[in-house]
Amino acid sequence: MSTALHFVPGHEPPDRPRDGALLFLARGMDVLIQEHEGAPSLPTGAAFPELAAGAHYLGALDGQDCYAALLPEDFTPPEGFTKVLARSLYKRVDEARFAVVGRAISIVEWDLTHRFCGRCGTPTQLVPGERARRCPVDHTPFYPRIAPAIIVLVTRGDTMLLGRNATFPEPMFSTLAGFVDPGETLEECVAREVKEEVGIDVKNIRYFGSQPWPYGRSLMVGFTAEYAGGDIVVDPKEIAEAHFFSPDNLPRIPPRLSIARQLIDAFCERVKGPAQSS
Numbered sequence: 005m006s007t008a009l010h011f012v013p014g015h016e017p018p019d020r021p022r023d024g025a026l027l028f029l030a031r032g033m034d035v036l037i038q039e040h041e042g043a044p045s046l047p048t049g050a051a052f053p054e055l056a057a058g059a060h061y062l063g064a065l066d067g068q069d070c071y072a073a074l075l076p077e078d079f080t081p082p083e084g085f086t087k088v089l090a091r092s093l094y095k096r097v098d099e100a101r102f103a104v105v106g107r108a109i110s111i112v113e114w115d116l117t118h119r120f121c122g123r124c125g126t127p128t129q130l131v132p133g134e135r136a137r138r139c140p141v142d143h144t145p146f147y148p149r150i151a152p153a154i155i156v157l158v159t160r161g162d163t164m165l166l167g168r169n170a171t172f173p174e175p176m177f178s179t180l181a182g183f184v185d186p187g188e189t190l191e192e193c194v195a196r197e198v199k200e201e202v203g204i205d206v207k208n209i210r211y212f213g214s215q216p217w218p219y220g221r222s223l224m225v226g227f228t229a230e231y232a233g234g235d236i237v238v239d240p241k242e243i244a245e246a247h248f249f250s251p252d253n254l255p256r257i258p259p260r261l262s263i264a265r266q267l268i269d270a271f272c273e274r275v276k277g278p279a280q281s282s
């Protein structure tokens with residue numbers, strides 16, 4: 005299984021038959037897969053020609069066209085096909101495919117939820133050459149919706165602040181995160197979320213990296229920040245408990261897939277030197 009597949013995004017469907025294209029059939033957070041001896045794969049257009057015909061072009065994965073279409077509500081998967089939670093495919097398919105699955109569910113959801121103009125109720129139309137739908141009456145455009153969210157690792161000397169979310173089903177500690185308010189800069193959002201969730205002030209807010217999180221229709225924008233003052237007072241609606249942890253004494257933390265974990269690992273490496281993998 006290669007992780008080095010190259011995806012070239014696009015929205016203008018190429019003039020090629022769709023039989024051999026990968027077809028991502030999605031509905032909500034679900035996607036249709038084919039399973040053979042326990043190994044998941046994505047169907048090709050040949051398996052569902054009618055759905056492939058109306059599908060959105062996503063781009064090409066190592067030269068293979070990729071399309072996304074809405075799985076009809078009353079769809080009964082034929083023998084050998086199953087509807088699964090899209091994010092359950094993490095590590096079951098290669099990273100490049102997993103990323104395209106994320107794109108697919110987002111595009112399908114956008115298309116489904118913008119059929120009508122939010123201003124006047126007229127049915128919208130796809131805009132050629134763009135990933136957009138537009139109202140033919142008042143020309144309001146509707147683009148795929150992404151909700152930016154910040155995620156921040158607050159450090160104090162050689163320790164880092166991790167909180168246990170009040171709604172996590174499992175006792176896991178992670179970095180703080182929250183959605184950006186309209187009109188707010190990312191840095192203001194970082195300072196506000198930290199203050200709201202744990203009651204402390206931060207300084208030296210620095211960009212770390214980002215991660216699309218289509219399963220929450222979100223883009224996670226990662227930051228580091230340094231403790232500037234105040235005592236930890238958690239907002240119990242959001243955070244059950246929060247403490248500063250040293251890299252040698254970490255609680256249970258999120259899996260490697262997440263940007264939260266990348267923030268934690270990068271800090272541990274800075275404090276302790278290049279990590280022995282654990």
Ligand SMILES: [Zn+2]
Nearest residue numbers: 121124139142
């Ligand atoms: Zn309209």
